[in-house]
Amino acid sequence: MDLRKTEENIFKGLMIASTLAIALCTGLILVTIFVKGFSALSIDMITQTPKGGFYLGKEGGILNAIAGSLYLASGATFLSFCMSMPVVVYMNVYAKRNSGFVSLVRFFLDIMSGIPSIVYGAFGFSIMLLLGLRASLLLGIISVAILIFPLMCRAIDEIFKMIPDELGDVSYSLGATKFETGFKVLVRQAMPGISTAILLSFGRAIGDAATVLFTAGFTDSLPGSLLRPIATLPLAVFFQLGTPVAEVKERAYASALILTIIVLAISIIARFLCRKFTVHIIK
Amino acid sequence: MDLKSHISVKNLNVYYGAEHALKNINIDIPDRRITAIIGPSGCGKSTLLKSFNRLVDSIEGVKVTGEVSVDGENIYGPDVEITHIRKKMGLLSQRPFPLPMSIYDNVAYGPRIHGTKNRKVLDETVEKYLKIAHLWDEVKNRLNKPASKLSIGQQQRLCLARGLAVEPEIILGDEPTSALDPKSSRAIEERFMELKNDYTIVIVTHILRQAKRLADYVVFLYLGELIEHGPAREIFENPKEEMTKEYIKGIIS
Numbered sequence: 001m002d003l004r005k006t007e008e009n010i011f012k013g014l015m016i017a018s019t020l021a022i023a024l025c026t027g028l029i030l031v032t033i034f035v036k037g038f039s040a041l042s043i044d045m046i047t048q049t050p051k052g053g054f055y056l057g058k059e060g061g062i063l064n065a066i067a068g069s070l071y072l073a074s075g076a077t078f079l080s081f082c083m084s085m086p087v088v089v090y091m092n093v094y095a096k097r098n099s100g101f102v103s104l105v106r107f108f109l110d111i112m113s114g115i116p117s118i119v120y121g122a123f124g125f126s127i128m129l130l131l132g133l134r135a136s137l138l139l140g141i142i143s144v145a146i147l148i149f150p151l152m153c154r155a156i157d158e159i160f161k162m163i164p165d166e167l168g169d170v171s172y173s174l175g176a177t178k179f180e181t182g183f184k185v186l187v188r189q190a191m192p193g194i195s196t197a198i199l200l201s202f203g204r205a206i207g208d209a210a211t212v213l214f215t216a217g218f219t220d221s222l223p224g225s226l227l228r229p230i231a232t233l234p235l236a237v238f239f240q241l242g243t244p245v246a247e248v249k250e251r252a253y254a255s256a257l258i259l260t261i262i263v264l265a266i267s268i269i270a271r272f273l274c275r276k277f278t279v280h281i282i283k
Numbered sequence: 284m285d286l287k288s289h290i291s292v293k294n295l296n297v298y299y300g301a302e303h304a305l306k307n308i309n310i311d312i313p314d315r316r317i318t319a320i321i322g323p324s325g326c327g328k329s330t331l332l333k334s335f336n337r338l339v340d341s342i343e344g345v346k347v348t349g350e351v352s353v354d355g356e357n358i359y360g361p362d363v364e365i366t367h368i369r370k371k372m373g374l375l376s377q378r379p380f381p382l383p384m385s386i387y388d389n390v391a392y393g394p395r396i397h398g399t400k401n402r403k404v405l406d407e408t409v410e411k412y413l414k415i416a417h418l419w420d421e422v423k424n425r426l427n428k429p430a431s432k433l434s435i436g437q438q439q440r441l442c443l444a445r446g447l448a449v450e451p452e453i454i455l456g457d458e459p460t461s462a463l464d465p466k467s468s469r470a471i472e473e474r475f476m477e478l479k480n481d482y483t484i485v486i487v488t489h490i491l492r493q494a495k496r497l498a499d500y501v502v503f504l505y506l507g508e509l510i511e512h513g514p515a516r517e518i519f520e521n522p523k524e525e526m527t528k529e530y531i532k533g534i535i536s
Contacts, residue, residue: 170380
């Protein structure tokens, strides 16, 4: 009896320890960017484009990167979602469950999520060279969409796998096709999971620097065309942090703070909107 | 009792991989009567029921041979439109499964996928079938609320209304009262008694008393084999097979 109690205490302790470790890391990161970046944070920072010497200037703001990142991450999340839904519905509705082909697709998706983002960047870059294109918002969106596709696909897939077969049977027994069953019934049931998957993917998309380094380029101006380069927040942080000038480094931390706030704000808004979709879920 | 047949089963065999779940079944299910499929659990009752609307198809590794004819058409034939077959049958499962949408949309789902778009027609359909299922008075003021918020008994009546809304000829019930409280069970049984004048009803049940209360015709299965079938009175009062006698007396179960 005592042994079981000890066992329980050990695991409880481990759980608390890992929670604390994660909270501590998150806290330290937030404190670091806050302490180092808050003084450089100003209204100009989020309302102006950089002034005074390309993107390393001490004046102006990083509106170019904020807008660029939002465009890029939204575009990539949307594109990736459009690619993921048919794949997931095929795997869970059309294909026989646990068929060899579906297992193979899942296996490849898992491998794809393990590939470092710089490899996706390099892949996008080589395609770009092959076709003789220049770095642009569009190429950035495509590359990042490919980067987050396996993550999003598998996240939604896991949700679909949890839906009981009976729910599909209900729809079939009313004479529905697989298409209707998949897109009108199962998608609704999977809605909370789908929104979480979109959120995770959006976070990954907006935070990734390596993929956009070669494919989206960088610029001081606001995004205006799909075919022109854009600035992104992670790269703004990266470039500013790489300078020896103290003021510019400070601005890097301020940029990181803005990026974190954007991700946080979007999570909160999405959670809030998500409630609206979940009222009909069958538990 | 001279009965017209609605579903006709000929030499039906169902295999789950190596398991022979239904062995050479031959029966005629009478038109506009309640037929109860009885037998101990694992005897193939649900499999037989699911082979009527081809839901067995979605089970992994399943193989079906033989014929099931509905209105004279073999539903396992090569040119059969499966959605058309299923539209003819409403299904009630063991546990009610409302669709993840509002009460209204649950009932309207079937008519909508079969092409009804007119809001007025849909309103009338929803009201009509919720009334038939005796649910209308309880939900008429909250049609847009989630179906998942209803009690289990109400959900099962909603599922009945939803099944009826596609205007089937046949109602299939797979132990439709087994998850319900006695009062809700009775409500479902009463609906069946009302509906049997217009529909062919087939229910699977392991409750003998329920079969006695409801059934006009009884099919007794044991370990995948059809032991005996016939009008309810004959089966319950004067069974021919020894095994049926023992099952009805409660010696085997």
